Amino acid sequence: MKILGIDTSTSCGSVGLIDDDSVISDCLLGNSITHSERLLHSIEHVLKQSRWAIEDLDGWAISLGPGSFTGLRIGVSTIKGLAFATRKPVAGIPTLDALASNVSPTPYLICPILDARKGEVYTAFYRYEEDTLKKLSAYQAINPEHLTKKIEEKTIFLGTGAKTCGDYLRNAIPALATFVPGSLNLPRGAVIARLGLERIQRHEVLDLSTFTPIYVRASEAEIKWKEKHPDS
Numbered sequence: 001m002k003i004l005g006i007d008t009s010t011s012c013g014s015v016g017l018i019d020d021d022s023v024i025s026d027c028l029l030g031n032s033i034t035h036s037e038r039l040l041h042s043i044e045h046v047l048k049q050s051r052w053a054i055e056d057l058d059g060w061a062i063s064l065g066p067g068s069f070t071g072l073r074i075g076v077s078t079i080k081g082l083a084f085a086t087r088k089p090v091a092g093i094p095t096l097d098a099l100a101s102n103v104s105p106t107p108y109l110i111c112p113i114l115d116a117r118k119g120e121v122y123t124a125f126y127r128y129e130e131d132t133l134k135k136l137s138a139y140q141a142i143n144p145e146h147l148t149k150k151i152e153e154k155t156i157f158l159g160t161g162a163k164t165c166g167d168y169l170r171n172a173i174p175a176l177a178t179f180v181p182g183s184l185n186l187p188r189g190a191v192i193a194r195l196g197l198e199r200i201q202r203h204e205v206l207d208l209s210t211f212t213p214i215y216v217r218a219s220e221a222e223i224k225w226k227e228k229h230p231d232s
Contacts, residue, residue, distance in 0.1 A: 011160075
């Protein structure tokens with residue numbers, strides 16, 4: 001099956017194409033301009049590069065977050081439009097799941113962390129069980145100090161949060177924290193596509209009329225509105 005996967009949850013973003021087990025293309029959008037300016041162009045580019053037409057695709061996959069609220073909305077609206085136009089199924093992949101999948105099978109705990117701003121990171125815990133990646137906790141927004149209190153064993157950290165709070169983790173839990181090479185710290189479109197293929201094959205597809213991103217916490221605008229309307 002030919003699947004196109006996109007990630008717009010981080011400032012970089014990515015588009016990837018797979019054909020069953022083969023990665024056909026996997027490109028980063030770059031962070032110099034907005035996803036809205038680059039996303040459709042990048043989709044057209046990877047399709048042209050692979051010599052595929054959009055009609056050749058068997059499905060779509062998208063990272064659902066958590067991450068950048070604006071980026072997630074752009075990705076969701078783009079995929080909804082393309083899926084409606086092509087009538088092909090869409091699989092949704094939590095961004096932290098995709099990041100954890102960047103790590104090969106290991107006995108260590110896996111902790112992807114995405115910069116959530118306001119001194120927090122988005123995170124969840126994962127572990128391989130018989131070469132199958134299992135999520136052990138809910139998605140959450142947490143400050144690094146509270147995160148380190150949950151770490152009691154050797155843990156692999158990765159993601160954009162490793163850049164913003166990596167030094168703190170190294171100092172707070174030096175014997176337990178380990179980190180991956182830079183190339184593994186971003187959700188990649190090809191990984192989103194691979195995980196999406198697995199879900200589509202299991203018929204776990206999104207309802208285009210109802211699916212929304214995984215935000216984990218309220219937006220700044222929502223928080224301010226609730227502060228002004230405490231009884232609502």
